[in-house]
Each structure stands twice: as structure tokens, then as C-alpha cells.
Amino acid sequence: MTIRFFNSRIPAQRGISLKDAIVRGQAENAGLFVAEQLPRVSEQFLAQIASLSDQQIVEEIASLWLAGSVPDDVARKIAREAVNFETPLIQLAPSDHILELFHGPTLAFKDYGARFLARTLSHFLEGTGEKQTILVATSGDTGSAVAAGFLGVPNIRVVVLYPSGRVSDLQELQMTTLGKNTFALKVNGNFDDCQKLVKTAFADDELRTKLGLNSANSINIGRLIAQTFYYFIAYARLKKSIAPVFVVPSGNLGNLCAGVFAKKMGLPVAHFVAGTNANDVFVEYLASGKYTPRPSVGTMSNAMDVGAPSNLERLLWVYDQNVNNMRQDISAYAVSDKETGEKIQSVADQYGYILDPHTAVGCCALQRYRMHSQKHDQPGIVLSTAHPAKFRESVEAIIAKTLVLPPALEKLQSKAKHVIPIENSWEALRKCLLKL
Numbered sequence: 001m002t003i004r005f006f007n008s009r010i011p012a013q014r015g016i017s018l019k020d021a022i023v024r025g026q027a028e029n030a031g032l033f034v035a036e037q038l039p040r041v042s043e044q045f046l047a048q049i050a051s052l053s054d055q056q057i058v059e060e061i062a063s064l065w066l067a068g069s070v071p072d073d074v075a076r077k078i079a080r081e082a083v084n085f086e087t088p089l090i091q092l093a094p095s096d097h098i099l100e101l102f103h104g105p106t107l108a109f110k111d112y113g114a115r116f117l118a119r120t121l122s123h124f125l126e127g128t129g130e131k132q133t134i135l136v137a138t139s140g141d142t143g144s145a146v147a148a149g150f151l152g153v154p155n156i157r158v159v160v161l162y163p164s165g166r167v168s169d170l171q172e173l174q175m176t177t178l179g180k181n182t183f184a185l186k187v188n189g190n191f192d193d194c195q196k197l198v199k200t201a202f203a204d205d206e207l208r209t210k211l212g213l214n215s216a217n218s219i220n221i222g223r224l225i226a227q228t229f230y231y232f233i234a235y236a237r238l239k240k241s242i243a244p245v246f247v248v249p250s251g252n253l254g255n256l257c258a259g260v261f262a263k264k265m266g267l268p269v270a271h272f273v274a275g276t277n278a279n280d281v282f283v284e285y286l287a288s289g290k291y292t293p294r295p296s297v298g299t300m301s302n303a304m305d306v307g308a309p310s311n312l313e314r315l316l317w318v319y320d321q322n323v324n325n326m327r328q329d330i331s332a333y334a335v336s337d338k339e340t341g342e343k344i345q346s347v348a349d350q351y352g353y354i355l356d357p358h359t360a361v362g363c364c365a366l367q368r369y370r371m372h373s374q375k376h377d378q379p380g381i382v383l384s385t386a387h388p389a390k391f392r393e394s395v396e397a398i399i400a401k402t403l404v405l406p407p408a409l410e411k412l413q414s415k416a417k418h419v420i421p422i423e424n425s426w427e428a429l430r431k432c433l434l435k436l
């Protein structure tokens with residue numbers, strides 16, 4: 001079966017190929033590409049999944065998504081090379097698990113999507129003579145994952161805009177020490193300024209065509225495809241094949257959306273629990289059925305500081321635009337910074353395991369869900385979206401210990417930074433982009 005897509009804003013635009021969806025990134029009228037039908041895994045695959053390696057699982061799922069769009073051997077190679085690191089499932093308590101999604105090069109789960117998208121996009125551009133420039137604004141994590149994901153990938157270069165003085169030292173090192181086809185622009189402004197500049201660039205038809213501009217945020221369906229892989233891996237690694245509760249620390253809802261896709265593809269899932277920080281637009285939506293986007297507020301789990309989660313639009317298509325359908329599969333809880341800090345402390349004390357703030361939000365959400373549902377024996381799997389060392393300032397302050405940096409981060413400290421400082425103005429960015 002070849003997967004085709006439609007435009008979420010203009011549903012009459014259908015039958016769109018995977019290639020078009022990935023190469024264009026965003027559909028007309030700021031719409032999202034949504035699959036007309038999701039691929040299905042076979043009964044046989046599920047029955048033997050526990051005996052398969054991570055690599056075999058990743059290849060099988062990629063092969064289903066890319067069937068008819070990419071030759072099967074290429075699809076498998078792309079998946080293998082994208083996920084060339086491990087995805088351990090850690091058992092903390094008899095029914096509580098942590099799925100560590102932070103073993104990729106930038107130590108956050110965004111590596112899965114960014115690395116897969118980079119390779120798929122590069123495949124589609126190969127031989128067309130077309131080249132693309134990926135332009136992203138970042139408050140830290142997305143920029144580093146995207147730059148690292150596309151590093152050295154042919155026909156594509158990456159330009160990351162980040163706000164001067166507002167990303168952590170480690171994040172800045174991750175974005176500025178790669179070189180090759182990656183460029184880091186330090187903007188004299190804040191994150192919103194960076195985002196505004198990127199939007200202006202996309203609205204400039206001449207520039208967009210000239211540079212082949214594309215985006216790599218979770219609007220691009222290519223990222224979500226790769227995020228379905230690890231839901232299957234998690235299920236395969238459970239001691240007993242029982243449908244688990246997946247807990248997803250959520251911001252833009254891309255990760256949750258991928259989980260819902262995995263369920264619709266046939267993965268046994270008991271329920272989804274979304275954990276948000278004080279930016280609780282989605283929690284409110286599930287409770288009231290009303291969607292009220294608002295400006296984001298800063299929290300300790302800053303990669304989830306999102307006030308207008310764009311993937312809600314995709315979720316709504318999966319649930320036939322019906323909030324009641326969504327409520328049957330998904331619960332959501334908002335967690336304060338205070339609770340988050342207390343969770344990091346209590347898990348460190350009880351299990352000697354250090355959570356990052358985003359994962360801690362997930363652990364709090366699971367606890368609330370268990371209290372409400374009274375289902376204490378269902379296996380719970382909290383997606384751990386980042387390594388605690390990425391947020392070491394806040395984590396070290398809570399546990400009063402120094403975190404050991406993983407070798408990948410440690411090595412960065414001695415590397416040279418390549419930074420292009422620019423003024424916060426459209427003219428400055430335009431001039432700079434045309435000169436790169």
C-alpha cells in the first residue's frame with residue numbers, strides 16, 4: 001500500500017505523494033499533510049516483535065510507511081542510518097518504565113525525526129538537481145537536533161537562527177561547532193524575533209524559490225514517521241506483551257501524534273497520557289472541547305513552552321474532529337515547575353535515577369492518571385525526551401549534585417564555535433542568506 005496525504009486545510013487536495021509532503025513541508029494555506037490512510041502492521045509481526053532487534057523493528061515500520069514511495073532497500077537503509085543508536089527501556093518499578101529516547105547525537109528525542117527527515121529528503125532531492133536550505137528558528141533543542149541531523153547530508157544545508165544569550169552554553173556549542181553544511185546565526189533578539197524572521201523569509205517568494213527554503217519543525221510529516229518507530233520498540237521490550245499506557249511529555253504534540261499513529265497502525269496501546277507544563281492549552285482543550293491558543297510562558301521544561309500546539313490539527317483528523325473520540329484514547333494533565341522539581345528529587349532519592357525536567361513532567365502525569373483511573377497494574381511507559389545533562393543547571397540545583405556529562409557533550413567544550421551574528425532585522429537576514 002502506498003501512503004498518500006491530504007491538506008488539513010483544503011481536504012479536497014488529496015492523493016499527495018510522500019515525496020511532495022516531505023519536500024514541501026507545509027501544505028497550502030498553512031495546512032498540514034495528513035495521511036489518507038495509515039499503514040498497518042501484520043499480526044505476525046506483532047506476535048514475533050519481542051524477538052526482533054531495534055534495527056529490525058525500525059526497518060519494518062519504515063518499510064511500511066515508505067512502500068511505493070522509496071525503493072524498499074533504500075527505505076531500510078535510511079531507517080537504519082537514522083536510528084544508529086540504542087533506545088533502552090528502563091524498569092523503575094514493577095509497572096513503571098522509562099523509555100530513554102536521548103541516546104542520539106544531541107541527546108534528545110528530536111534526533112530520531114531530524115535524522116530520518118534529513119535522509120529521506122536527501123533521497124528525494126537526489127538526481128533532481130534541486131537543492132534546499134532548511135531554515136529553523138530555535139530556542140535551543142530543535143536547532144541542535146536539526147543541524148546535527150542534516151550534517152554532511154548532500155543537497156541540503158541548514159541555517160539555524162537562535163536568540164543571542166538565551167540558549168544554554170551546551171545548546172550553543174551543539175549548534176555552532178558542526179561546520180560543513182550547517183550555519184548558526186545568532187540574532188540580536190529573542191526567540192519570537194527569530195521565529196518572525198523565519199516566517200518573513202518563507203513569505204518572500206523570490207527568496208524561497210532561490211534558496212529552496214524548507215522547514216524541519218514537527219510540521220513536516222517526515223519527522224513524525226520516525227517517531228512511530230520507538231513506540232513499537234518500547235512494546236517489544238516489555239517483559240509481558242500487555243498493552244501499555246504511554247506517557248508523553250508534550251509541547252507541540254508531534255510526539256503524541258506519532259504515538260496515536262502507531263496505535264492506528266496496530267500497536268496495542270491501553271491509553272495515552274499527555275503531560276504538559278504550565279502551557280496547558282491541550283489539557284484545557286480535552287477538558288472543555290475549546291481550543292484557546294495563547295502566548296507561551298517560561299518554565300523549567302522549556303522545550304514544551306508552546307502556546308499554540310500545531311499538531312492538534314493532525315490529531316483532530318485522526319479522531320474525526322470529535323473531542324469525545326479523542327478523550328477515549330488520551331488524558332492530559334498540567335504539571336507545575338514545583339511538582340516537576342519534587343519529582344526529580346523523589347525519583348533520585350528512591351531509585352537513584354536522574355530525570356530531566358521534561359521526563360519528570362511525564363512521571364507526574366502518569367501518577368495523576370493512575371490516581372484517577374485506579375489502574376495501578378497497567379504497564380506505564382514514560383517517554384524520556386532528553387538527557388538530564390542537557391538541562392543540568394536546573395537539575396543540579398534540585399539534586400545538589402554535579403552531573404557527569406556524556407562524552408558527546410564533554411567533547412564539545414574544546415571545539416571552535418562558528419557563529420554568524422546578525423541584527424534583528426529582515427534586511428540583515430536576507431542579505432546574510434543570499435551570501436552564505
Ligand SMILES: *Cc1c(COP(=O)(O)O)cnc(C)c1O
Pocket residue numbers: 108109110141142218249250251252253254255256303304358385386
Ligand atoms: C520538543 C520537546 C518536547 C515536546 O515534544 P512535542 O512533540 O513538541 O510535543 C518534549 N521534550 C523535549 C526535551 C523536547 O525537546
